[in-house]
Amino acid sequence: LKKQKGVVIKSTGSWYSVLSENNEITACRIKGKFRLDNLKTTNPIAVGDRVHFHADPKLEYAVIDHIEERKNFLVRKSTNLSRQSHIIASNLDFAFIIASVHSPRISTAFIDRFLVIIQAYEITPVIVFNKIDLLNDEQQNYLAELIELYEYLGYQCFTTSAKQHFQIDELKTFLQGKTSLFTGQSGVGKSTLLNCIKPGLGLKIASISSSTKKGKHSTTFYEMHQVNQNTFIVDSPGIRELGLYDFEAFEVGLFFPEIKTLAPKCKYANCLHTHEPDCAVIQAVEEGLILEERYVNYLKILEDFNL
Numbered sequence: 109l110k111k112q113k114g115v116v117i118k119s120t121g122s123w124y125s126v127l128s129e130n131n132e133i134t135a136c137r138i139k140g141k142f143r144l145d146n147l148k149t150t151n152p153i154a155v156g157d158r159v160h161f162h163a164d165p166k167l168e169y170a171v172i173d174h175i176e177e178r179k180n181f182l183v184r185k186s187t188n189l190s191r192q193s194h195i196i197a198s199n200l201d202f203a204f205i206i207a208s209v210h211s212p213r214i215s216t217a218f219i220d221r222f223l224v225i226i227q228a229y230e231i232t233p234v235i236v237f238n239k240i241d242l243l244n245d246e247q248q249n250y251l252a253e254l255i256e257l258y259e260y261l262g263y264q265c266f267t268t269s270a271k272q273h274f275q276i277d278e279l280k281t282f283l284q285g286k287t288s289l290f291t292g293q294s295g296v297g298k299s300t301l302l303n304c305i306k307p308g309l310g311l312k313i314a315s316i317s318s319s320t321k322k323g324k325h326s327t328t329f330y331e332m333h334q335v336n337q338n339t340f341i342v343d344s345p346g347i348r349e350l351g352l353y354d355f356e357a358f359e360v361g362l363f364f365p366e367i368k369t370l371a372p373k374c375k376y377a378n379c380l381h382t383h384e385p386d387c388a389v390i391q392a393v394e395e396g397l398i399l400e401e402r403y404v405n406y407l408k409i410l411e412d413f414n415l
């Protein structure tokens with residue numbers, strides 16, 4: 109049996125499309141029970157996984173017999189009520205938060221929640237503000253404020269117009285050779301951007317009216333699009349599905365750079381910066397050194413932990 113290696117680019121739950129180094133796509137299945145680590149996940153293999161497989165001459169498909177260790181992976185809650193989770197994608201370099209100051213208008217609460225989750229999974233977040241062709245003066249000012257804030261905090265930001273092909277080449281250069289995930293609210297232009305980055309992809313673009321309707325995300329299949337030899341992009345659903353915290357409350361502050369910097373100055377090592385005495389973070393908020401809006405967003409995320 110000839111052994112081959114490749115990366116999973118599509119998964120339907122029982123079938124996997126595996127792209128091998130010679131650029132061939134092989135339809136694969138898994139044999140029997142096959143679980144990696146001790147993860148309680150509904151899918152043993154996800155897009156982005158590097159796998160080994162062999163063609164079985166008795167069968168019409170190849171069989172995956174090994175998954176290489178994952179650099180990282182992003183999970184969402186499984187649709188059923190069990191405590192299981194579903195792996196969206198693995199081995200990601202970047203997760204792009206696609207946002208818009210225009211329909212639908214992004215809030216820092218949204219961005220901050222994405223930032224925390226992405227960083228918790230050890231993936232580098234990047235913020236893309238799309239639809240800049242639509243902005244009026246007020247929206248342009250708001251966008252400038254957001255960019256100033258997030259760049260100051262150390263996050264890479266892009267401003268794009270998929271419609272006018274603005275900054276698409278810069279974005280393409282940035283994600284060259286990397287595996288990226290596109291996430292963000294429905295209707296911000298994820299599919300349009302992807303089609304711009306890889307013309308010919310033919311992804312369905314939602315009309316404005318249908319994209320704002322909720323609850324249409326029933327699909328659990330993910331696909332990784334190959335932009336070129338070593339460049340991949342996963343189109344993913346929005347935040348509602350990404351809301352899984354696989355970490356402790358005290359770690360939330362680690363994903364707010366301005367809180368992380370000051371936390372060592374707090375009196376208590378396990379300070380949550382909510383009410384504790386001699387808290388350097390609360391003091392910085394009072395002195396205006398930490399933006400109150402960011403602190404409020406931090407508190408909102410803490411609330412999810414049911415302390």
Ligand SMILES: Nc1nc2c(ncn2[C@@H]2O[C@H](COP(=O)(O)OP(=O)(O)O)[C@@H](O)[C@H]2O)c(=O)[nH]1
Nearest residue numbers: 239269270271294295296297298299300313314
């Ligand atoms: N004016 C403008 N419209 C855009 C832009 N990008 C996407 N759209 C429109 O926004 C709507 C939603 O786009 P879509 O790519 O389906 O969003 P998705 O839900 O994030 O994948 C569509 O009507 C697009 O034509 C842009 O840069 N400028």
Ligand SMILES: [Mg+2]
Nearest residue numbers: 298299312314
């Ligand atoms: Mg889409």
Ligand SMILES: [Zn+2]
Nearest residue numbers: 374379381387
């Ligand atoms: Zn503190």
